[in-house]
Amino acid sequence: MAAPPATRPRHATYDRTDRSDARAVLAAVIQAQTEAEPLQRIERQDLNPRATVWVDELTRDPQAFALSVSRGLSTRPRQLDCRYLYDEIGSELFARITEQPEYYPTRAEAEILADHAEALAHELGDAVICELGSGTSEKTRLLLDAWSRRADGEFHYVPVDIDPVVLRGAAEDLAAHHPNLHVSGLATSYENALVRLRDVTPKALLFLGSTIGNFDPAEMDKFLRQVEAALQPGDAFLLGIDLVKDPHVLEAAYNDAAGVTERFTLNLFDRMNRELDAAIPAEAVEHVAFWNERQDQIEIYGRFRRDVRIELPDLEQSFSVERGEMVRVEVSRKFRVGPMAEALASYRLRLDRALTDADRRFALLLLRRTSEVEPGDAAG
Ligand code: TRP
16 A cells, blocks of 8 residues: 555655755655655645644545444454544543553653653754654653754654644644744654655654554554655664563553543544444443453453444444453553564664663664665564
């Protein structure tokens, strides 16, 4: 799907000597690629002189959600696509999860970013910061502040998020707070964003929050191939990974006492009611999350308390779900630095440094895309 279009002008649209206008840069890149792939329509919305977002039609297509739910309920075990957790309500709830005392990953990662922001800005300061799954960009502010303090002219941030509402809010707010920052947001899938950002270089691609752990092994392989293709040699990849640790700590993080995570899970089923008229009775679903020791992953489900018929009227379909059935909404895999670095090497991503918090709960990997010709890496 993300195969490079044959007619795409290589680098022609991106002038490295003048990065003073992020809109011009991104607009040119997106324009060129939209011409090459006319089926993917994208709408440009200027928010203020230094903040623009592009919204992919993917995020505006109501059928896409219904079709995804239909697919997920037809497979066994049943599962729902986790990207649909993040509508406006879900994004808000997730932001609140990150503030819960049990949910350590955000704080651990923020600690790492705060400790190393200056060094990273020094090392990567020329790069356009591109971030997949940026959400409210809360943690990224630590980096943007450091980039901003370097103060040798303008710099660029390209947040990518599936939710156009949260993206617009973050883009406007960030531009308002940093007079030398240009924000060009992309509301689209990671896959589309990676295709569109290929010619933006030098770039530092951020993928924080251990979101990579939300992919199963096949999805992770596909994603890392897309990253490999999107990065030019020398481009940086900053990858946040949550580390394997005491199961009690892990399980608490996905079962906070205040019940915010529970509401986050249930919102996906509410969203099916709101947007698809799924007619799932209130109270029929409960949140379940536990550590799967064999697979090093937290698994999160909606469990049905009774027999329910889920309707998808637009598709003229319905699904009967039995009492006790578990519909998976998310997996969150946890990693170990050594094996992860080894796995990444086969995508021509070389580990420069692994940064961790004081309690070694979380790691931020600073990786570089190696050149085509560099010997001795990868397969090695
Ligand atoms: N990327 C987050 C994680 O894996 C997402 C997340 C946190 C999540 N809590 C959740 C997803 C609860 C579904 C349900 O940690």
